Amino acid sequence: MGKENDVVIRFDHVTKEYKLYKSERARFKGLFSDKVPHKINKAVNDMSFEIRRGDAVSLIGRNGAGKSTILKIITGVTYPTAGEVEVNGKISALLELSAGFDANFTGRENIYLKCELMGFTKEEIKRLEPAIIEFADVGDYIDQPLRSYSSGMKARLGFAISVNVNPDILIIDEALSVGDKRFRKKCTERVREIMSGDDITLLFVTHSLDAAMDFCKRGIVLEKGVKLFDGEINEAIDFYNARD
Ligand SMILES: Nc1ncnc2c1ncn2[C@@H]1O[C@H](COP(=O)(O)OP(=O)(O)OP(=O)(O)O)[C@@H](O)[C@H]1O
Ligand SMILES: [Mg+2]
Numbered sequence: 001m002g003k004e005n006d007v008v009i010r011f012d013h014v015t016k017e018y019k020l021y022k023s024e025r026a027r028f029k030g031l032f033s034d035k036v037p038h039k040i041n042k043a044v045n046d047m048s049f050e051i052r053r054g055d056a057v058s059l060i061g062r063n064g065a066g067k068s069t070i071l072k073i074i075t076g077v078t079y080p081t082a083g084e085v086e087v088n089g090k091i092s093a094l095l096e097l098s099a100g101f102d103a104n105f106t107g108r109e110n111i112y113l114k115c116e117l118m119g120f121t122k123e124e125i126k127r128l129e130p131a132i133i134e135f136a137d138v139g140d141y142i143d144q145p146l147r148s149y150s151s152g153m154k155a156r157l158g159f160a161i162s163v164n165v166n167p168d169i170l171i172i173d174e175a176l177s178v179g180d181k182r183f184r185k186k187c188t189e190r191v192r193e194i195m196s197g198d199d200i201t202l203l204f205v206t207h208s209l210d211a212a213m214d215f216c217k218r219g220i221v222l223e224k225g226v227k228l229f230d231g232e233i234n235e236a237i238d239f240y241n242a243r244d
Pocket of ligand 1: 018019041042043061062063064065066067068069070
């Protein structure tokens with residue numbers, strides 16, 4: 001990548017519709033015909049924005065506003081119904097606690113599983129492994145199956161992977177909220193350290209406005225899939241608070 005103002009993520013009139021059917025049966029029929037009655041929920045509605053290299057952006061909005069859907073579109077977990085999406089760079093995403101994890105594998109095995117999904121070779125993962133395990137700090141549980149982890153422990157492992165793989169784009173969805181105070185502090189420090197180099201781009205979703213302010217310079221306020229405000233983080237938070 002070249003200059004500092006390179007566009008890393010671009011949404012151009014992106015819409016994501018979910019079809020809601022009355023029953024599973026209707027949903028199944030709906031796969032083959034548009035005539036089956038259904039409602040449409042626009043989780044993301046004609047959304048446009050650009051995020052540049054080095055930006056730290058928080059998506060702010062109530063439950064169901066469309067934040068996670070946007071992150072899922074960016075990471076390719078789901079696809080838009082309409083519009084264009086451009087992503088340039090290696091993404092490391094912490095979407096849901098269990099995303100990319102297998103409960104029957106140990107923590108260590110899951111590190112390999114997830115990093116392989118991200119496109120790393122075995123040798124590369126071997127080099128990353130010690131830093132990930134140290135950061136996750138789950139002790140002997142690293143060789144226990146993931147189903148024996150508490151949700152906080154899963155979050156730690158997920159976070160440890162995300163921040164130790166040197167991504168171009170770091171995407172974090174609500175992951176900090178399950179960790180305890182000590183781990184949150186460690187994560188905050190780590191994200192700050194990562195962000196002090198200005199090459200990495202951060203996209204951050206949280207209901208903690210303090211954390212958003214801590215990490216991000218820019219805030220995008222969403223409501224029902226629509227972008228209502230896009231600008232300086234303090235102003236975004238004021239805008240959001242004024243609507244509640
Ligand atoms: N797989 C799905 N099928 C149908 N509707 C969905 C699906 N995923 C999300 N939605 C709907 O899309 C809308 C946006 O959901 P999304 O998960 O993006 O919200 P969010 O802003 O992340 O909310 P939260 O703060 O609760 O995490 C919601 O109305 C939700 O019910
Ligand atoms: Mg969400």
